[in-house]
Amino acid sequence: MKVPVVRNVLEANEQLARENQARFREKGLLVLNLMSSPGAGKTTLLERTVDALKDQIRIGVIEGDIQSTYDAEKIARHGVPAVQINTDGGCHLDSRMIQAALPEFDLNNLDLLVVENVGNLVCPAEFDVGEDYKVMILSVTEGDDKPLKYPLMFSKSSVLLINKVDLLPYINTSVETIRRVALDINPHLEIFEVSCQNQTGLEPWFAWILARVPHYKSV
Amino acid sequence: MKVPVVRNVLEANEQLARENQARFREKGLLVLNLMSSPGAGKTTLLERTVDALKDQIRIGVIEGDIQSTYDAEKIARHGVPAVQINTDGGCHLDSRMIQAALPEFDLNNLDLLVVENVGNLVCPAEFDVGEDYKVMILSVTEGDDKPLKYPLMFSKSSVLLINKVDLLPYINTSVETIRRVALDINPHLEIFEVSCQNQTGLEPWFAWILARVPHYKSV
Numbered sequence: 001m002k003v004p005v006v007r008n009v010l011e012a013n014e015q016l017a018r019e020n021q022a023r024f025r026e027k028g029l030l031v032l033n034l035m036s037s038p039g040a041g042k043t044t045l046l047e048r049t050v051d052a053l054k055d056q057i058r059i060g061v062i063e064g065d066i067q068s069t070y071d072a073e074k075i076a077r078h079g080v081p082a083v084q085i086n087t088d089g090g091c092h093l094d095s096r097m098i099q100a101a102l103p104e105f106d107l108n109n110l111d112l113l114v115v116e117n118v119g120n121l122v123c124p125a126e127f128d129v130g131e132d133y134k135v136m137i138l139s140v141t142e143g144d145d146k147p148l149k150y151p152l153m154f155s156k157s158s159v160l161l162i163n164k165v166d167l168l169p170y171i172n173t174s175v176e177t178i179r180r181v182a183l184d185i186n187p188h189l190e191i192f193e194v195s196c197q198n199q200t201g202l203e204p205w206f207a208w209i210l211a212r213v214p215h216y217k218s219v
Numbered sequence: 220m221k222v223p224v225v226r227n228v229l230e231a232n233e234q235l236a237r238e239n240q241a242r243f244r245e246k247g248l249l250v251l252n253l254m255s256s257p258g259a260g261k262t263t264l265l266e267r268t269v270d271a272l273k274d275q276i277r278i279g280v281i282e283g284d285i286q287s288t289y290d291a292e293k294i295a296r297h298g299v300p301a302v303q304i305n306t307d308g309g310c311h312l313d314s315r316m317i318q319a320a321l322p323e324f325d326l327n328n329l330d331l332l333v334v335e336n337v338g339n340l341v342c343p344a345e346f347d348v349g350e351d352y353k354v355m356i357l358s359v360t361e362g363d364d365k366p367l368k369y370p371l372m373f374s375k376s377s378v379l380l381i382n383k384v385d386l387l388p389y390i391n392t393s394v395e396t397i398r399r400v401a402l403d404i405n406p407h408l409e410i411f412e413v414s415c416q417n418q419t420g421l422e423p424w425f426a427w428i429l430a431r432v433p434h435y436k437s438v
Contacts, residue, residue, distance in 0.1 A: 038256045038340045038369060039361025065368055066341065089371065091310065091341035119368070120341050121257045122285065122310035141360035141383065142258025148287055149338070150257060152308065164360065167389055172416070197391070 013127050016095035020102075020130025027107040028214045031115065033093075033131035035153060038119030040139040041163040043071050044196040046116060050078045052206050057111040057213050062101050064093040064118045071116065081105055092123040095130055111213045121146070125153040132212070133158040140164050144177040147185055154185045159192070161205060166195040232346050235314035239321075239349025246326040247433040250334065252350035254372060257338030259358040260382040262290050263415040265335060269297045271425050276330040276432050281320050283312040283337045290335065300324055311342040314349055330432045340365070344372040351431070352377040359383050363396035366404055373404045378411070380424060385414040 024031045036042050043063075050059055061082040063072040072084035083104045085097050098115060105113070115131065117124040125134070136157040138146055141164055147154045154160065160182055162175060175193060182189055190208065194201035210216055243250045255261050262282075269278055280301040282291040291303035302323045304316050317334060324332070334350060336343040344353070355376040357365055360383055366373045373379065379401055381394055394412060401408055409427065413420035429435055 037258065037338070037361075038365055039358070067370065068367055070364060070367060089345075091339070118341065119256070120310070120339055122308075122337065122339055123342070126308075139258070139360060141358060141386070142256075145289060146257055148289060149284055151286065167360070167386060170386055170389060 010126065013094050013096070016099060017128035017130045020095050020098055021132075023102070023107070024113070024130060024132070027110070029107060029110055029113050030209070030213045031113045031129075031131045031133075032209075033115045033117060033124075033129055033134045034137070035117045035121075035124045035134060035157070036119060036137035037121045037139070037142060040119070040137045040142065041161075041196045042116050042119070042137055043074060045137060045161065045163070045194075046075060046114060047078055048196050048199060048202055049114070049206065049209070050075065050080050052202065053112070053209065054078070054080055056210065057216055058109055060105050060110045060113045062093075062098065062113065062115045064097070064116060066090070066118060087118060091118055091120050092127050093117050093129055094127045098129045111215060112209065121150045121153055125156045135159040135161070137161045137163050138178065140168055140173045140175065140178075141171060142173075144174045144181075147178060147181040151185050154182050154189065157186070157189060159190045159205075159208065162191060162193045163196055165193050165201065166198045229345065232313050232315070235318060236347040236349045239314050239317055240351075242321070242326070243332070243349060243351070246329070248326065248329055248332050249428070249432045250332045250348075250350045251428075252334045252336060252343075252348055252353045253356070254336045254340075254343045254353060254376070255338060255356035256340045256358070256361060259338070259356045259361065260415045261335050261338070261356055262293060264356060264380065264382070264413075265294060265333060266297055267415050267418060267421055268333070268425065268428070269294065269299050271421065272331070272428065273297070273299055275429065276435055277328055279324050279329045279332045281312075281317065281332065281334045283316070283335060285309070285337060306337060310337055310339050311346050312336050312348055313346045317348045330434060331428065340369045340372055344375045354378040354380070356380045356382050357397065359387055359392045359394065359397075360390060361392075363393045363400075366397060366400040370404050373401050373408065376405070376408060378409045378424075378427065381410060381412045382415055384412050384420065385417045
């Protein structure tokens with residue numbers, strides 16, 4: 001007898017992802033699933049995004065980490081509700097974890113929910129959490145061969161933020177190569193070149209979000 | 220009926236790891252399992268190490284990647300046997316994959332076998348492959364909070380190479396913090412600060428390897 005365990009796990013997750021998504025749609029929420037390698041800049045991007053948009057839309061954040069509450073505390077200091085999920089060794093978030101975190105938010109009073117996944121360029125791409133869009137960050141310090149070597153995340157993401165471009169003068173990474181290979185894998189990818197540290201290039205990313213928040217009307 | 224699937228997977232892997240290790244010991248091989256986030260510098264470290272040591276010891280390399288043969292080709296250009304394992308989506312190497320790759324080498328004519336794991340700071344730490352030592356690389360561009368957030372790999376590794384120290388003037392990362400938290404998790408960790416790009420700080424790492432190759436006698 002053959003037991004297809006991995007398929008079962010993924011199918012169970014898909015079912016819960018659909019439940020999450022139905023709930024998010026009913027509440028008129030935009031939900032983003034933010035993914036990257038460890039240290040590519042997810043939390044710093046979130047801090048910048050919260051600071052730039054929190055007076056225009058109501059934002060909530062779910063932080064996924066193996067352990068510690070470090071990132072959720074960082075985000076909460078910016079004045080928005082943040083919930084930490086500890087995966088206790090697990091290398092990705094799944095829909096069940098997100099479902100368990102939702103009672104911590106008042107979803108009727110949110111416009112945008114960002115899920116910061118565990119730092120991992122592989123596994124999170126396989127597990128939907130009910131998000132509208134997957135957004136990935138690649139730091140230029142990781143090198144320009146990453147789309148070639150980790151294609152799944154590039155193929156599943158709607159947005160690629162190429163971060164830490166301020167370090168380009170000191171390293172051998174070609175943004176042109178990243179763009180070319182990433183677009184070859186996924187021609188629909190929207191690409192923004194940014195430096196979260198120096199706060200450059202972020203305006204198009206903020207505009208991308210605002211254009212997708214269901215109830216947001218620009219003034 | 221409760222089926223403890225994860226435990227079974229890990230136990231089956233441990234059994235094969237012991238088989239691999241017995242074979243490596245019989246052949247008098249030093250085996251290192253090299254792990255890091257994507258883009259921290261594993262392949263560049265390997266290229267430097269092969270160039271520095273290939274006239275003194277006989278080196279073989281197993282490259283683990285989700286897909287592509289990019290890294291094995293890179294290593295083979297340095298004149299040592301290199302085998303590529305493609306995990307086809309899998310986020311870590313395991314003992315069975317290593318066992319399947321071994322017939323590609325003449326183990327009687329090797330002193331050092333380095334296994335370069337899939338770029339991932341989480342899952343590879345849970346799967347022994349029969350290695351003598353786990354060696355991890357952390358790029359300073361990943362930030363100084365990584366030991367706190369990904370403690371398992373730091374606790375399981377014998378060596379931590381802190382790489383890309385040439386970029387320290389341009390970023391907000393404290394090597395002192397990395398050292399303090401990493402040693403708090405694992406007081407036995409040997410730490411080397413290096414720049415693989417600029418080839419600085421690597422001599423103590425080369426000496427560490429040579430001191431552990433069973434048949435190597437320094438002249």
